[in-house]
Amino acid sequence: MLCQSCNQKEANVHITKIINGVKTELHLCEDCAKQKNEFNFSSPFSFGSDLSFQNILDGFVEVMGGSKPQYFEEEKCSVCGTTFEDFRRTGFVGCGNCYKEFNKNIVPLIRRIHGNIHHTGKLPRRAAGLLKLKRRINNLKEELKMAVNNEEYEKAAKIRDEIKELEAKIKDQETRG
Amino acid sequence: MDKSVENMFGTDIVLTSRIRIARNLENMPFPHKMTNEQTRKLINEVASSIIDSNSAIAHTFDLIKLKDINQLERLSLVEKHLISMDLFKNYDKTAVLLNSDRTVSIMINEEDHIRLQVIYPGLKIKEAYEYASRLDDLIEEKITYAFDSKLGYLTSCPTNIGTGLRASVMLHLPALTITKNINNILNTVTQVGITIRGIYGEGSNAMGNIYQISNQVTLGLSEEDIINNLLAVVNKIILQEKRTRGIMLEKQGMELEDDIYRSLGVLKYARVLSASECLNLLSKVRMGIEMGIIKDIDINKINELIVKVQPATLQIIEGRELDSRTRDITRAKIVRKSIS
Numbered sequence: 095m096l097c098q099s100c101n102q103k104e105a106n107v108h109i110t111k112i113i114n115g116v117k118t119e120l121h122l123c124e125d126c127a128k129q130k131n132e133f134n135f136s137s138p139f140s141f142g143s144d145l146s147f148q149n150i151l152d153g154f155v156e157v158m159g160g161s162k163p164q165y166f167e168e169e170k171c172s173v174c175g176t177t178f179e180d181f182r183r184t185g186f187v188g189c190g191n192c193y194k195e196f197n198k199n200i201v202p203l204i205r206r207i208h209g210n211i212h213h214t215g216k217l218p219r220r221a222a223g224l225l226k227l228k229r230r231i232n233n234l235k236e237e238l239k240m241a242v243n244n245e246e247y248e249k250a251a252k253i254r255d256e257i258k259e260l261e262a263k264i265k266d267q268e269t270r271g
Numbered sequence: 272m273d274k275s276v277e278n279m280f281g282t283d284i285v286l287t288s289r290i291r292i293a294r295n296l297e298n299m300p301f302p303h304k305m306t307n308e309q310t311r312k313l314i315n316e317v318a319s320s321i322i323d324s325n326s327a328i329a330h331t332f333d334l335i336k337l338k339d340i341n342q343l344e345r346l347s348l349v350e351k352h353l354i355s356m357d358l359f360k361n362y363d364k365t366a367v368l369l370n371s372d373r374t375v376s377i378m379i380n381e382e383d384h385i386r387l388q389v390i391y392p393g394l395k396i397k398e399a400y401e402y403a404s405r406l407d408d409l410i411e412e413k414i415t416y417a418f419d420s421k422l423g424y425l426t427s428c429p430t431n432i433g434t435g436l437r438a439s440v441m442l443h444l445p446a447l448t449i450t451k452n453i454n455n456i457l458n459t460v461t462q463v464g465i466t467i468r469g470i471y472g473e474g475s476n477a478m479g480n481i482y483q484i485s486n487q488v489t490l491g492l493s494e495e496d497i498i499n500n501l502l503a504v505v506n507k508i509i510l511q512e513k514r515t516r517g518i519m520l521e522k523q524g525m526e527l528e529d530d531i532y533r534s535l536g537v538l539k540y541a542r543v544l545s546a547s548e549c550l551n552l553l554s555k556v557r558m559g560i561e562m563g564i565i566k567d568i569d570i571n572k573i574n575e576l577i578v579k580v581q582p583a584t585l586q587i588i589e590g591r592e593l594d595s596r597t598r599d600i601t602r603a604k605i606v607r608k609s610i611s
């Protein structure tokens with residue numbers, strides 16, 4: 095079996111996760127597994143059995159290598175001054191902007207905690223119209239990818255038109271403020 | 272009688288349903304990074320979003336700054352689950368909005384700027400969420416939340432990000448505890464993103480056989496899915512507790528009845544009761560009432576006692592600070608008076 099991530103090397107790391115009753119299987123080569131920080135799962139169920147934040151964080155750091163990875167020194171939120179090292183130590187970010195600035199490192203962690211990185215729940219009321227449009231576009235883009243993969247070009251063209259239309263709507267709403 | 276204790280719990284295996292929503296304001300550092308000036312401003316801003324709103328419920332809320340009440344009163348709010356330990360510890364900069372029937376508590380400057388909590392007696396988790404969501408909308412009329420279109424509502428700890436929703440149900444599970452089946456359940460539910468923990472006492476050693484079942488995952492699922500998943504697990508646990516009680520009654524009915532009545536006997540006549548002994552005895556008696564073995568005691572009386580015998584609440588009822596021995600004596604007296 096080939097690695098699901100790079101499609102090049104032999105997959106020799108197999109990961110099963112069960113979250114909310116949904117089983118996810120991942121087959122990766124060693125290199126990609128390390129990159130995805132999935133390597134440290136000691137058992138298929140380790141995700142749910144001890145989900146303290148510090149454990150997840152510790153696992154995360156171990157995967158990244160025994161010595162301090164260099165990004166810890168550099169990353170600092172430009173708004174609140176929290177460093178990634180602060181976050182790693184306490185489990186708390188300092189402000190909403192931290193999620194943007196630490197995005198690359200924090201998103202894999204969030205995926206580890208929740209098994210997902212896409213919010214599908216409630217939207218703030220005032221921003222809801224715009225956010226719903228954006229969410230619809232994201233879904234359509236997924237559909238578009240599938241249609242292209244399945245060589246359903248007519249369908250793909252239709253979806254592409256719909257995306258364009260929605261994007262124009264967003265532009266319109268944003269310029270009107 | 273203390274309004275906040277009366278009818279606080281349901282009358283069956285389910286004591287309460289609780290919704291907690293975490294929210295933060297846009298363009299404002301999270302509480303642990305805020306200056307004192309910012310924490311003061313935030314308290315006023317959040318309080319105003321409710322109290323100064325046009326909503327009919329606006330006047331039913333009181334703002335309590337934790338520094339304005341004494342240590343015992345603060346602890347008693349923790350014992351009644353109206354505030355968290357976090358709010359208690361940082362009392363010099365935290366506040367809570369409580370409604371008159373004490374079903375809603377809006378904590379300000381907790382781990383997140385806002386922790387909105389609704390607690391209903393019995394199994395009413397959907398109703399609790401609906402109400403919490405309406406209050407959330409009301410606050411949002413005046414306040415812009417920190418929100419990311421991909422990650423959802425932003426929280427100071429990534430374990431709450433997304434919906435910011437923690438839904439929990441408090442269950443009374445004496446039979447599953449006595450038979451140690453609770454450990455199997457603990458292992459099973461963690462695999463589906465649900466946690467169980469004891470309410471009183473440390474770790475898995477649950478005093479009074481009372482447990483809290485909550486969702487672990489807050490991102491990637493809708494609020495409805497989170498609540499439905501939780502309900503599915505809770506209903507299974509309730510069924511198992513009932514089955515276990517049935518088996519106990521069938522196989523060792525006399526021993527069970529004996530145990531329940533002995534517990535009642537001790538509660539009626541003891542002169543010194545520690546909190547943990549008292550809670551465990553109350554649990555047995557509560558089970559006796561739930562199973563129809565004890566018929567002449569109102570279950571609400573037991574519910575009320577579960578709260579009243581907590582150390583801080585006990586001292587508030589007595590109106591003074593008590594050392595631990597005097598507390599145990601007072602506790603026995605209160606229980607005796609209530610159920611004999």
Ligand SMILES: [Zn+2]
Pocket residue numbers: 097098099100101102103122123124125126127
């Ligand atoms: Zn690979």
Ligand SMILES: [Zn+2]
Pocket residue numbers: 171172173174175176187188189190191192193
């Ligand atoms: Zn920041």
